Amino acid sequence: MVSSAKKISELSDSEVIARFRLAQEQAYFTILYRRYAPKVFAKCYSMLSDEGMARDATQEIFIKILMNLTKFNEQSSFSTWLYSITYNFCIDIIRKKKKLQLLFTEDVSRIRNDADEDISDSVLLEMKQERLSTILDLLPPGDKAILLMKYIDDLQIKDIAESLNKTESAIKMQIMRAKIKAQSLHDDLYGKDSIADTDL
Amino acid sequence: MNNFQKLIQEREDMCPPELEFQVMREASTLGHFGDMVSLFVLNTMATVVHIVTGGEDPKCLRDKRQRLAAEMDERTWRQPQVHIEPLPENHGTRNWAVPQP
Structure with a gap:
């Protein structure tokens, strides 16, 4: 049991995603979550500057990932795709929260x-x-x-x-x-x- | 490791462990909801569309009906359940002759 768990945790992201697509088992999604949740949380916290909002954003991002994992086409690595979703999600939150805020430095x-x-x-x-x-x-x-x-x-x-x-x-x-x-x-x-x- | 990476590392360590439970619970709820939709809602909607618009059965219903028909033993429902006596030969005829006094 321990050895099989070890094997699963050693799988690459692509292999985990492929197995998730086949079996639709939550265990594979849990592996992805454990690998990337701290990184996603840190990005959300850096972008939103609020711990509570970062928690909510991390939760929503992972649910979004779960619902779109079958659409991931592997043109880029999983981490690039995940981080791209994370940044765009945070930017959308900031846009909604502070209307018409400057997105990039233009001054x-x-x-x-x-x-x-x-x-x-x-x-x-x-x-x-x-x-x-x-x-x-x-x-x-x-x-x-x-x-x-x-x-x-x-x-x-x-x-x-x-x-x-x-x-x-x-x-x-x-x-x-x-x-x-x-x-x-x-x-x-x-x-x-x-x-x-x-x-x- | 430069200071920027150290700062982000500190923030990674702040990720609350109980968040995993919340995410997995929501994922599980979504999974059950998805199962329910695929089991019931699609067929129900197809049936409503079929009733409203008419035409041929939707594929999902057609397949299900064929499967049920294949499983059903035809003899169990096509043969009469009780024995019925044959009718007398003069059944349905009427004697129109006037009775003799």
Whole structure:
């Protein structure tokens, strides 16, 4: 019994989905849930900035996944598909909650003149955690989604573009704008001292 | 691991364990509901459509009827249940002759 359970847990996502399609057994769905629920929850929490809403969103996303699992065509990996649903679901919630909120950073007037210059990834990756958390909360939801996809999920630009239904060049531009926006927010909130987490 | 990943890792650890129970309970309810729909609602709706619009039986009903007919032993219901005496030969005839005084 233990060995069979171990075997099931060692199956790849595609194999688990294939078995779920054949048997329609909830056990296979449970495996997918256990693999991805913490990741989905963390994304929802980062996007919605509220633990209760993140819980509800995670629950609804997994039910949505269950109902559409037979339609998953494996053109992308299961995780890419799941994360795409997660981000779009959270963006929809934010849209409904705060009507006409800016989805992406478009206020380029505040952005520096050297916008063509690529901002270093260290702007985000080396920022102190509590500052990063505050800045993430202040970024528009679209920017948050793009940054999470790029730096946490390690998705390719092509996959991000497909997930958010945008062109690759638009995504590249948006990543740059989001980084500039993050740095600008950091400077506004904490001054122009070092972004790097040196005092830890 | 960079600070961004550490922040997300902390949030992953915040995922409440009881959420699994809630999701699985809802999934189970949906499963039962799906079974019920596939068992009853489709045939009921097809029957209503058939009654309203007329025409041939829907496939689901036709298949079911054929299956039932194949299972049924024809002799059990086509043969008469009780023995009936044959009618007398003059049954149904009437003697119109006037009785003699």
